Amino acid sequence: MSDIKIKNCEQSKSFSTPEKKSKLLIPYAVLCELTHRCPLACPYCSNPVELELKSNEIDTDTWKKALSEAIKIGILQAHFSGGEPTARKDLEELIQHASSNGLYTNLITSGVLVTEERLKKLYDAGLDHVQISIQDTDPENSEKIAGFKGHQKKINTCALVRKTGIPLTINSVMHRQNLHNLKSMIELAIELDAERLEVAQVQYYGWALKNQTAFLPTREQLDEATKIVEEARVKYKGILAIDYVVPDYYAKKPKSCMGGWGRQFLNITPAGKVLPCHAAESLDFLNFDNIKDKPLSWIWEHSESFNRFRGTDWMPEPCRSCDRKEIDWGGCRCQAFALTGNADATDPTCEFSPYRNVLEEPLSKAGSKTPDFIYRKFAKQVSIK
Amino acid sequence: MTKLLNLNENDIPKLPRHAKLRYDEARKKWIINAPERVFELDEIAAEVMQLVDGKSSIIGIVEILIKKFEGAPKDVVKKDVLSMLQPLAEKGFIVI
Numbered sequence: 246m247s248d249i250k251i252k253n254c255e256q257s258k259s260f261s262t263p264e265k266k267s268k269l270l271i272p273y274a275v276l277c278e279l280t281h282r283c284p285l286a287c288p289y290c291s292n293p294v295e296l297e298l299k300s301n302e303i304d305t306d307t308w309k310k311a312l313s314e315a316i317k318i319g320i321l322q323a324h325f326s327g328g329e330p331t332a333r334k335d336l337e338e339l340i341q342h343a344s345s346n347g348l349y350t351n352l353i354t355s356g357v358l359v360t361e362e363r364l365k366k367l368y369d370a371g372l373d374h375v376q377i378s379i380q381d382t383d384p385e386n387s388e389k390i391a392g393f394k395g396h397q398k399k400i401n402t403c404a405l406v407r408k409t410g411i412p413l414t415i416n417s418v419m420h421r422q423n424l425h426n427l428k429s430m431i432e433l434a435i436e437l438d439a440e441r442l443e444v445a446q447v448q449y450y451g452w453a454l455k456n457q458t459a460f461l462p463t464r465e466q467l468d469e470a471t472k473i474v475e476e477a478r479v480k481y482k483g484i485l486a487i488d489y490v491v492p493d494y495y496a497k498k499p500k501s502c503m504g505g506w507g508r509q510f511l512n513i514t515p516a517g518k519v520l521p522c523h524a525a526e527s528l529d530f531l532n533f534d535n536i537k538d539k540p541l542s543w544i545w546e547h548s549e550s551f552n553r554f555r556g557t558d559w560m561p562e563p564c565r566s567c568d569r570k571e572i573d574w575g576g577c578r579c580q581a582f583a584l585t586g587n588a589d590a591t592d593p594t595c596e597f598s599p600y601r602n603v604l605e606e607p608l609s610k611a612g613s614k615t616p617d618f619i620y621r622k623f624a625k626q627v628s629i630k
Numbered sequence: 631m632t633k634l635l636n637l638n639e640n641d642i643p644k645l646p647r648h649a650k651l652r653y654d655e656a657r658k659k660w661i662i663n664a665p666e667r668v669f670e671l672d673e674i675a676a677e678v679m680q681l682v683d684g685k686s687s688i689i690g691i692v693e694i695l696i697k698k699f700e701g702a703p704k705d706v707v708k709k710d711v712l713s714m715l716q717p718l719a720e721k722g723f724i725v726i
Contacts, residue, residue: 271657319656321661322666373663411647411648412646412648412665440648441665483719483720483722486721
């Protein structure tokens, strides 16, 4: 789908025993990016800038093989995303395959292509959960951000998801052009009977980085949003769970990106490449193995890409001697590379990073004139069907 | 709209459709799968959750547990079960 966020399977610590940090961990979740085709054109899309064409997409049997291998290595959850995953006609078959083999299945969709009939089929196939992106509560602005006239259809799909009996999460990617509607977004999630709302501030990679000035909020906007979320969490405790992702440019500590490289999560691209996170292809010096050529277990354990930043051995100072190195795992590699040209560098969003000053320029533009969007698009015009 | 749930001993707890309990062979642990979350259960939580079947009340679950673990005082077990289930209820992963 077209929202940028960390699809990180967070481990609840409430009932868990402390894990051993040295040994190879069992991943929790796989994000299956079934296609890059999507009717929307969100300028913060988490897909890579170079989108994969339909002709390069892996087929149904290859996806089924990947899912079977995911189950074998201990993965618990499969997120079906894109692009727009419902553009794939074999979605039901893949959900059925995953679900009947014990995987928890989650569909991450824009909601603009699905019918009630298709939702029923997905439900019968065992779909456990649906996430629908809503770009803004103001229909006009929502459609401007998405680059597509589909706001009302999204709202209708949310209602159909609940009618079908599937639990719903609303994904709202927030930024300087819609943060003023955060309160009404929370009200909308309540109205639509969602169990969860993700308030995810834009994270700046790929398309979003191209559009950074159009999205980066001011410190005041951010503080106001944080206050609204905190109040709503109290008000709607037990009714609506709100997950909140802040833009890390304003943070002192970096985010624990993906819960650490190669620790919890893997991503399979439409072409079958297996990545440690959905933005990893921006690290253009890494080779990524393909599910067509190698078993998933081998890729998880032995591939160059998964081992390159796994654990703490790769870390330079100040990370190496930092007492938070096994908390935030050095922050985000893609962000370090995009902002400093050095993928080994401490994430510049860390207050101890020697590169901290690279954030000054983007932050200085946060309150300035809003530029036009550069919309997500294929290099060539393609059909979504 | 869902209501905030305050569990008491006569409630009959169950998992909602989006939360699924199962034994995970790879980790040798009971887990609950939920949207973008996995709860790994310790031994006691696993014992309790396996009795959450939408038929037994909380006090019924407590009775079963004190039979199984002889010598455990009922009040302590009841308190433990409630304090384990209540946070899950507040997150919407236990319903009645």
